[in-house]
Amino acid sequence: MLNRYPLWKNLLILLVIAIGVIYALPNLFPEDPAVQVTGSRGAIEVSESQLRKAEQALDSRNIPVKNLALENSTLLLRFTDGDQQLRARDALQEALGEDYVVALNQAATTPEWLRSMGARGVNLGLDLRGGVHFLMEVDMQAAVEQQLKVAASEIRSTLRKERLRFRQVTIEEGQIQVRMASSDLLDEAQRRLQTDLDEYQYTQETSENLLTLSLSEQAVREIEDYAVDQNLITLRNRVNELGVAEPLVQRSGRDRIVVELPGVQDTAAAKRVLGATANLEFRLEARRNADPLEVEEFPFRDQPGRTAELERDLITTGNNVANASVGFDENNNPQVNIRLNGQGGRLMSQATRPNVGRSMGVLFIEHKTRTSYERKDGERVEVREPYTERGIISLATIQSELGSSFRITGIGDTQEASELALLLRAGALAAPIYFVEERTIGPSLGEKNIERGIMSIQIGLALVVLFMLAWYRTFGVFACVALATNLVLLIALLSALGATLTLPGIAGIVLTLGMAVDANVLINARIKEEIYHRGLSPQNAIHTGYEKAFSTILDANITTFLVAIILFSIGTGPVKGFAVTLSLGLLTSMFTAIAVTRMQVNWVYGTRRIERLPL
Template identity: 55%
Template sequence: MTRYPRWKFFLLLAVLVLCGLYALPNIYPDVPAVQVSAADAGDEVSTGTREKIRSTLDQAGLNHGDGEAVNSSWLIRMDNTDQQLRARALLSKTLGDQYIVALNLAPTTPGWLRALGASPMNLGLDLRGGVHFLLQVDMDTVVKQRMDAWSGQAKMALKNAGVRYRDVIIDDQTLTVKFDDQVAADAARAPLRTALPEFKLSQPEARPEINLTLNPTAIKEIEDYAVDQNRTALNNRVNELGVAEAIVQRQGADRIVVELPGVQDAAQARRILGRTATLEFRLVADNYSAERAATGVAPPGTEIFPFRDQNNRPVLLEKAKIAAGDQVTNASMGFDQQSGQPQVNVSLDATGARSMQRVTGKNVGHPMAVLFIETKTEMTSVVDKDGKRTQEPRSTTDRYVINVATIQDTLGSRFRITGLDSPAEASELALLLRAGSLAAPVTIVEERTVGPSLGAENIEAGLKSMLLGMALVLAFMLVWYKLFGLFANIALLGNLVIIVGVMSLIPGATLTLPGIAGIVLTVGMAVDANVLIYERIRENIRRGMRPREAIEEGYSRAFVTILDANITTMIVAVILFSAGTGSVQGFAVTLFIGILSSMFTAIIGTRAMVEMVYGRGARAPAKLSI
């Protein structure tokens, strides 16, 4: 027997068993299901509602499963898509606005596989069906919000420096600070330059004022932050609501793509996106001004908002924000140890903590409010200039106070929000804070629904192309290389098992149509390594080498060539993944995994089979079936 290490046999066996085990769930297809979620975030579907769902479906004669809890939702499996659609329409009418009823797909993976952490590959929108949204971030609002904040910083810096000023005027991307005399203007240069390094400072000679113009690099940073923050907030919010395998990614300079696989109801998906919100912490204005809030006239520097309670009473708040939702790093629901009332424990980042400490330290005993700001986007029917009726997105913003509590002590990076009515309200508030706030409003500029039937057709077409390619490759290898061709064919099947197993193991990996194209390409490329090895063995035999020597020489000498040929393709796959987005990345991932897998099965897998046939026995083989 040739000197082939035994550990390679065990390595090959371990990889095939492990990948085969985690690839196994993919043979169990998803089934149509209906997902019921509470309209209020954080609330669960009650036991009574679950019984109501079962009885409603039974009375309608619809076959369904027992139901199962998925996060805070209730999932009911149906026999087919027709019954799924009927069940969704029936439950939406029965449960009303208190619950969201959406179409979904449920896995049928056996329990013992799920206990091992094995689950099917995540399928993309084009294979599973679902809803696709293209959202555009309102960049003008982003810059305006930051200019308002910088205006406040300028006033604070001048106040701390003891410099008197007349006014701070915002004009697009420029701050103009006016003074009574030139002496005050000269004294203000240093504190303004220190407090606002993002601005270019200039001072007219004829007037006692300073102009602060925002740098282009700062504008770019603001816009990038807004898009990234919105993407993170939308992703967190979708995950908190239990939408499985959702894709939220940036596209271009100011757009975000949101794909919700398995969700077929666009209206319900818009409600999910519309529930993203921002929170602001503000001081409640002085009590003597609160009486004027009832008249609807807010004194300078204040704003009136309704309090979300039974009476919807108005609350007068200071315009200046202490901190905002995007500065919250963590939030969790808990209970007060003394009173047992629900509360929300909040953690702020460094910037928010400094602001909170400074403001609350000066306002102990004063009430502080949590302002909830929610932007909803609905598609409305309008008539264009050609007289055609089209659907256009229209955004509305709701602002109301959800909590008012008295500041008991100086607050820092961690504090509590109390005064909540119920644990459900505390859980919802913690969820909103934890999910993150939007840095700027977003508008739905494109909406597309992919049906599950189209996804099934895409899967069928992809499988047909892969099977056809495999059949041609298998037939060629078997005819041209005989027994060695059979070894290569078995390695090719093992290669597919490894690809599927690795894709199922990688968290967040999603298979799309371009991903299937990558697998098909890998099938064609997988035998390249075996062709190089086998041709080298044939050449060695023609040169008069003995069979075992020809095998040893063929595998060892062809390895360098195989490595060089595949490394260049792997580099291209890495570039595609780093520079591409969405489907391009899906293609790059499957191509990269397929190349590594094909090298493994071609070099170690076929060699192990060759050794098992030709490397055993006392007598050396007279010839090779190649």
């Protein structure tokens, strides 16, 4: 017969529809507002002790918990509404302290059997429901101080190289003060330093043998702009490492950065990675007879009570790391394999070549914020105090000249090594950043957009169904079944690919529904033409109608698909969301409008002789 699919083709179409239904099902299970607690770094674990503290803190404030679970050193607490979630976050942060990251989250309620198959719901954008908004502030003063610190180290090296005797180089009140051995050396020192440090303004005090270097206002502004721009690049790299779809990372004002993570699942990890201002400094261990002014003492990060003295001069920093990966040493302990860029490799080689046999320390630096609560005018106010932690993670003997590739050992565990490698690979922050504001965009803000978006789909679907049933009758039923299948498959694809659905994305779905039924209109109109104008039998008309309409449908969808690709390649944010749903919708509509409707026609008319079709 002309209109019969072989058994394997019917089974294949039904299998595709069944898979689509399975992967679309998770969208019927709404997420729970939740709070997630993890350690601020890999070495800090969440245990039963923190669980009991959390329960006591919530009980003292009469905050009911829907469910509580401790798994893989992560504490997840579920609540019934967003108000309980926000109150719980504040209570837990105050009770557990700064060693733990307390972050808002949305916990999935998808059944285990669906999760075991990799099925998950569609990620909704910030304009609908889901995602986290961070407002971060760049510490401009720290950016300038960091630049002065690098310049001070360079000044010491230059003066030693030129054999100009000096007593000390210090940083005081935003200025570099170089105290020479005698006033006769001031002019020569200034001449030598101006060659490489021409952005500084120089003043001399001959009575104190003092040469002072200060930055001009223009130079300070350039350093601050560079710090914000570099932090923007680093944060984008870190977001990419997290695998967040359609993120927004942009500057806001002079010293602030906005980060929006739509559809993010693990906000605790996002907050820990984005907020970590970790960097490394490589320094030589100080000699026993070293000048006390040229030495700094630091504790070991994971060995309380143990300290070591390192030289103030830096060999290089984490800013010169080109790549970092996790590995294991000969004792199966975690290590971080470092590859420096050209400048870093050259500095490392120059420093280690004459110092084989001495020890080199790796200093780990973290800029954090200490949160406390005070009463002001009868109200409870949150107070944030920035502070810096410095600790040695490795102190090893230099066995031979080091180049651009080497390894860091002595790191706590695999998770901590992975986080350190991620931060170094994504790039070090040019200046510390602090969380000024954190909020989850939930149902309270996106509810109207969700309702209107769903209503637009329902109205569009209803109008299309009414038209098809009234105009094409039985063939209209086939088209409506295919249309519903198309919607299910489109949602399934968005879910399986982890795409983020925004309001423009919903517009793409509505447009897809209209274009999908347009293909069936072309097919049905062609079948009618073959019957009433060319006099073909119903069976031949069905076969010819599908065959001849296919090329027209394909051409129309290809041109639209090309436009969607252009939109995706040059667009940003919501425009990309629209392009994604439109592109996927074109693929699903081609399948349902042709294969699914043809299968239904075959089932009803393919096995019997018919005199006329209800068209």
